[in-house]
Amino acid sequence: MDLENQQRVKDAAEKVGADNLVVVLGSSDPEGAEIYAETVTLGDPTFAGPLAGVPLGLCVYHVFEEEMKSEADPAAWEEQISMMEMVLNTEALAASVKKMRDANSKHTL
Amino acid sequence: MATVGIKSTAYCLNFAPELALHYGGTPSQERHAKPDSDYLKALPGQVQSYEEAAGYAPNKTYIGAMSVDELAAAPAPWLEHLGAPERYGRYGEIMPEDEFIGFMDICDVFDLIWLDKDFAARIREKLAQDPVMGESQMARLEAGHEAAEIAEAVEKHGALPLYLDGAVVGCCRRAHDTDENLAAHVMLENLACKASGVLALLHLIKNSGLTPGDIDFVVECSEEAVGDTMQRGGGNMAKAVAEIAGCGNASGFDVRGFCAGPATAVITAAGMVASGVRRNVAVLGGGSLPKLYMNSRDHVKKGLKALENCIGSFAVLLVPDDGTEPVIRLDSVGKHSVAAGAAPQAITSALTYEPLTRLGLKLTDVDKYAPELHNAEITLPAGAGNVPEANFKMIAALSVMKGQLKREEIPQFVAEHGLPGFVHTQGHIPSGVPYMGHARDAIKAGSIRRAMIIGKGSLFLGRLTNLADGASFLVEAPAQTDGSGSTAGVTRDEVRELLLDALADLAANLQKN
Known part of the structure; x- marks a missing residue:
């Protein structure tokens, strides 16, 4: 996760409280999604950004997880996301984020 | 339907692992932030040789030494199945780094690149062997400087050393004492982009069978900004490239749009040709020095060769559609x-x-x-x-x-x-x-x-x-045209109808007889 986005997540957690924040990932790569999920739960694994050593423990989902999809407007989903749903390995993406969430999130939906 | 012919294309790579190591964006930033990092220590050990780069199937495909079908059939991973090194392909070449450093001097009109005089003499002989290097280009190569002059420029005047096999063979000087847009690192990026663009244009002219004077206009579409502090990004890289290639009848301009730039530039140039404003328009893009070794941190971490070691360039020549070219x-x-x-x-x-x-x-x-x-x-x-x-x-x-x-x-x-x-x-x-x-x-x-x-x-x-x-x-594929750039406008269905009418007439005549 780039340093700017790490700062945005950190600022948002401070502003609204970690308990009121859900991070929704749109990464197309399961390995990348896992690293993003790790960054907002355990902290930046590369120790390069504002979340280095900052275990926010945020609630984190991938947009393809059912909890997120069910919240979306079906028409908007069809128009903007359904094509990528056909292209990407949605199960692997959901599993990689769930694994990190189950192990390290301190907050839930 | 307006159509424009693609007369020729050129694709070149400039092998540049030393420039990558010292001035690629990722290693350069790391050197400032963590000069003792494990990544920087490991990177020199993960470098490809020129022969490896010239035998690497994707590079050979880029310069046209392999077709896309041959690449698709080549054993993978390509990195572990290197083929015979090929410097030249149907479209262009993979130029070694020593020649590229010399070529940057040829493309430098403000005496910013200084070459060590022994190196300059050595590289003159090598560059002269390149089939696209003409007398006007070779005449621009400097005689070179004493090593002490180069060392002083680096130590006291903000010049950046240029390396070959770890030794300094020249430098890129700053173009102004205080203007950060003319600092040595900016000038080096712009000169590398310019030189790679010139190389592609020279190959394009050779591949098209035209002379440099036949080129009417150049549209350039790299991602570099040319200009001083008063007009950062003012341009015009296109005309600077055309000058070195000897395109005396050409003018040009730059088109920018990040990675959408080249497609946009082609459309822009095609529009000019189709409208009759210009006839022979070269669209070209030099490559990016900062993007060398961009992902090398990950490559090094995984024990792989740092593959981002070539500055890429391309050129295409667009001409009025005469029905013979795609x-x-x-x-x-x-x-x-x-x-x-x-x-x-x-x-x-x-x-x-x-x-x-x-x-x-x-x-x-x-x-x-x-x-x-x-x-x-x-x-x-x-x-x-x-x-x-x-x-x-x-x-x-x-x-x-x-x-x-x-x-x-x-x-x-x-x-x-x-x-x-x-x-x-x-x-x-x-x-x-x-x-x-x-x-x-x-x-x-x-x-x-x-x-x-x-x-x-x-x-x-x-x-x-x-x-x-x-x-x-x-x-x-080209359609039948009237030579004006627009097709005759006969569709397949219309042809079918004409044939059916003719057959009906034939049948009627046969019945009469």
């Missing part, structure tokens, strides 16, 4: 509008489905799609996925959504309408245009009828808009 169809241009949105679905639809539908074509009517053609052996270890394959899957998925393909046919669509990525991660360079040379050859050979070139740019990187951009166009 053409660009200007009625096929795809546009990603401001209101289209940044979702991949919206971008893919705007650049493929919408222009094809306008022409009465289906997504399956395009034989080959050429979106961002990054080499997956570079991007996969860096966690960026297989970029071209993702694009082919998106186009296939869109075809399913539009009822033009069955869902189970997606893998077959990807295999048949896609191609393996073979281009260095040089930003604008991979974006569609590297296939124009191969498409032109395949159309001429009759193995494909139609290809779509797709460029996409990440405008948000400049922090002025969150938008992306894109542009696309079709390349097709």
Whole structure:
């Protein structure tokens, strides 16, 4: 996760409280999604950004997880996301984020 | 239908691992932040040799020493199955780094590049062997400087040393004492881009069988900003490149649009040719020095060779359609509008489905799609996925959504309408245009009828808009024309009707007899 986005997540957690924040990932790569999920739960694994050593423990989902999809407007989903749903390995993406969430999130939906 | 002929193409690589090591963006930033990092210590051990780079299948495909079909059939991983090194291909060459340093001096008109005099003498002999290097270029190579002069320029006057095999063989001096836009590192980036663009233009002129004086106009589409502190990005790289290539009758301008720049530049140039404003227009892009070794941190971490060691460049020559060359169809241009949105679905639809539908074509009517053609052996270890394959899957998925393909046919669509990525991660360079040379050859050979070139740019990187951009166009076999650039306008159905009428007349006459 780039340093700017790490700062945005950190600022948002401070502003609204970690308990009121859900991070929704749109990464197309399961390995990348896992690293993003790790960054907002355990902290930046590369120790390069504002979340280095900052275990926010945020609630984190991938947009393809059912909890997120069910919240979306079906028409908007069809128009903007359904094509990528056909292209990407949605199960692997959901599993990689769930694994990190189950192990390290301190907050839930 | 306005069409423009593709007279010739050129694709070159400048092998530059020392420039990458010292001035590539990622190693350079790391050197400032953590000079003792494990990554910087390990990087020199992961370097490819010139012979390895020149035997690497994707590089050979880029310069036309291999076809795309040969690349697809080549044993993978390509990195572990190096072939015979080839410096020259049908489209261009892989220039070694010593010659590139000398060539940057040839392309420097402000005495910014200083070469060690022994090196200058040595490199003169090597450069003179290059078939595109003419007398006017060789006359520009300096005699060189004493090593002490170069050392003083580096130590006291902000010049950047230029290395070969770890030894200093020259330097790039700053162009102003205080103007940061003319600092040595900016000038080195611009000169590297300019020199690689000149090399592509020289090969383009050779490949087209024209003389430099035949080029009317140059459109340049790299990602560098040329100008001092009062006008950063003022340009004009195009004219600077044309000057060194000896194109005395040419003028030019620059087109910018991140990775969408090349496709946009081709459309811009084609518009000028089709309207009769210019005749022989060269579209070219030099490469990016900062993007060398961009993902080398990940490559080093995984024990792989640091593959981003070549500055890429391309050039295409657009001419009035005379019915003999593959053409660009200007009625096929795809546009990603401001209101289209940044979702991949919206971008893919705007650049493929919408222009094809306008022409009465289906997504399956395009034989080959050429979106961002990054080499997956570079991007996969860096966690960026297989970029071209993702694009082919998106186009296939869109075809399913539009009822033009069955869902189970997606893998077959990807295999048949896609191609393996073979281009260095040089930003604008991979974006569609590297296939124009191969498409032109395949159309001429009759193995494909139609290809779509797709460029996409990440405008948000400049922090002025969150938008992306894109542009696309079709390349097709030439139709019968009247020589004016417009086709006669007879459709297949009309021909069928004419034939049916003629047969009916024949039948009626036979009955009468």
